[in-house]
Amino acid sequence: MPAPQSPVRHLYVHVPFCPTICPYCDFHVLTRRAGLVEKYLAGVEEEAARLADRYAVDLDTVYIGGGTPSFLRDAEITALAQSIRRHLGWGRLENTLEINPGTVSAGRAALWRDLGFGRASVGVQSLDDATLKFLGRQHDARQAREAVTTLARQGFRVSGDLITAVPGQPLESDIRGLVDLGVGHVSAYTLTIEPGTEFARRGVTVGEDDERAGFEQTEALLTAHGFTRYEVSNYARPGQESRHNLAYWHNRTYLGLGPGAAGHYPAEGRWQKAEGGRQKAPLTPHPQPTAHNPPLTLRRTNPHLHDWLAGGRGEVQPVDAEEYVTDALFMGLRLREGVDLGDLTRRSGLNVSERYAAAIAANVGRGLLTLEGELLRATPQGWWLLNRVVTEFLEV
Template identity: 75%
Template sequence: MMGEADIDSVVRHLYVHVPFCPSICPYCDFHVLTRRAGLVEAYLHRLEQEAAWLSGTYALDLDTVYVGGGTPSFLRDEEIRALATTVRRHLGWGKLENTLEINPGTVSPGRAAHWRDLGFDRASVGVQSLHDPTLRFLGRQHDAAQAREAVTTLVGSGFRVSGDLITAVPGQPLDSDIRGLVDLGVGHVSAYTLTIEPGTEFARRGVNVTEDDERLGFERTEQLLTALGFGRYEVSNYARPGQESRHNQAYWHGRTYLGLGPGAAGHYPAVGKGGLPLPVPGSAVSSPVLTTRRTNPHLHEWLQDAGGEVQPIDATEYVTDALFMGLRLREGVNLTDLSRRAGMDVAQEYAAVIRRQVSRGLLVRDGALLRATPQGWWVLNQVVSEFLNA
């Protein structure tokens, strides 16, 4: 065992959830809904109340802001301005990076300039494919021409642009999707395997993704993007040098961040302003609480100020969470740094698990660094489950 945990009490990252979409994609299981009269106005009013509460509770010095959804760019110009104004007034603005998730069908040169004027400098664009039959299968409302025009407009407007792709879609020309997206000038690609989640339209239709197709997409994406000058710095994320997502790296490195909006999740320090411990409602944890995870309720309950889920995180859970997220990174987890933050000797506590996973070729130990191998990435849930059950 080591001494006390060393968790930064100042929160440097903010996620804002915008739940509104023009339509619901058949694969989507996020908290999203179509807009109706009065809902956006009520959302913006409640957002300001929650932002004020967060500001009064936690010590803040934001490096990154990420506005996701849903479809944040579906908000009208005056609505996205109101959202940005609320964030700035109560919480500040990211010094390093400010990302807006964007649907290709919502982009015009004037709107891109408006978003830049509001302070957004990074755009995460839901391209998903540049093949019209694939887009129709995925239920997307834009076509390939709109996606190309949107990315070109955003790059030309000075955004650092990340393009999302979905892989393992039946009939998808993956190579041309990847090459086409890179040719548009993006500096970052997020490539996610099509996953059929319970309760989605695809699940009701009986859509299936085979393991062979999943693995082919997983491996071919890395082969091609690497050849095109992109480094795979996380399981699903690739970037040109210097184009990595600073905000998402906060998640993968186990840092604290605020969650603002309905359905938003946050990872919070256990202490608030002035370093005073914060109460954890209903907590029965006997060991010291290092951080808390809070998940807001969905829109209608959130509008009524209903309490969300609060989960106290002790040292053991903090470590296993950090391993689950950190082993997604190519650089892996720095066990010395994690031990300092958790207040326990991680390498000693999990020595048997680490030796076993290294012998199986799923992990590599290089001094203080613990990394997953390509095979370990493929079965990462299995790898982490052994730490959970240790």
């Protein structure tokens, strides 16, 4: 049998508002219009209360992302933080706010700190003005540098986002610039052209050779400056890893709050509070399990803003033991530490080493995975080909 679930430890909150929509962005974002933010904040208050009423919550981390959470006005971000605290509490270990460099001032940074945020994820993307212009960013390199410096002075743990494989990008200069600013964490993502984005409509492409060069050069430069590549796209100085994102990569359960937010919940109300010896009804109807393949967890995605405000329920996907394992492998193999197959067996109730022995052996033989005892890791080549590796597990 799978191991029993503990209370929810992690919360993601989605703020969908942005000053402009970047040409590469395919997230649920929109520009603010009169009255929309007020309705959003009222909706967060209501949804947070519903979650608190139904689930036992004991948070380690809170992550407010978007969109551009720092685009909210001071009174708005204060109201958002107060709603979360009032109903769900606050993270004991880490509380992160995503920040656009153009929204930072010393006064605003002090407010965010007073609200309880200790980690800032800053959308630097590049420290080259021509690259920022190509990416459609509204800030320039000077603003990015000043934002990181201001946040560090306020005592934030600062992470800098970086986009790689951008045509004409001086990647080495970008990386050295971030290092010189003193960030403790870097998230480096390859420019990806998603369907429906402005870049896709323009016919912008990214060559595989450019992707691979950015992938390898980023690691070489950051590791030379004392950063560890602890996940495929994330680098940290010792102790600066993102505790919240590690919950995703370890395939842990977490709540999603706000329009477009995704959550990962245990099935069958394992977090639900009891009242009079009976469980309360789930937040959304659970798909009916089958006798032979009951869901182990549920993945729930909230609808976009207007449907969310109208009370839409979004999508609920049941995750059985096998899908839970393949999800955990796909996420966990992104980590340098890899996946403990014994722990995954205990969590899923499925004997992972036996069930996927052929896929493990085949990828070890190709040099894409290593297996030491029950610890399964991706090699550098395996990281690059991770989608192909996990496909073999799905086809078993």
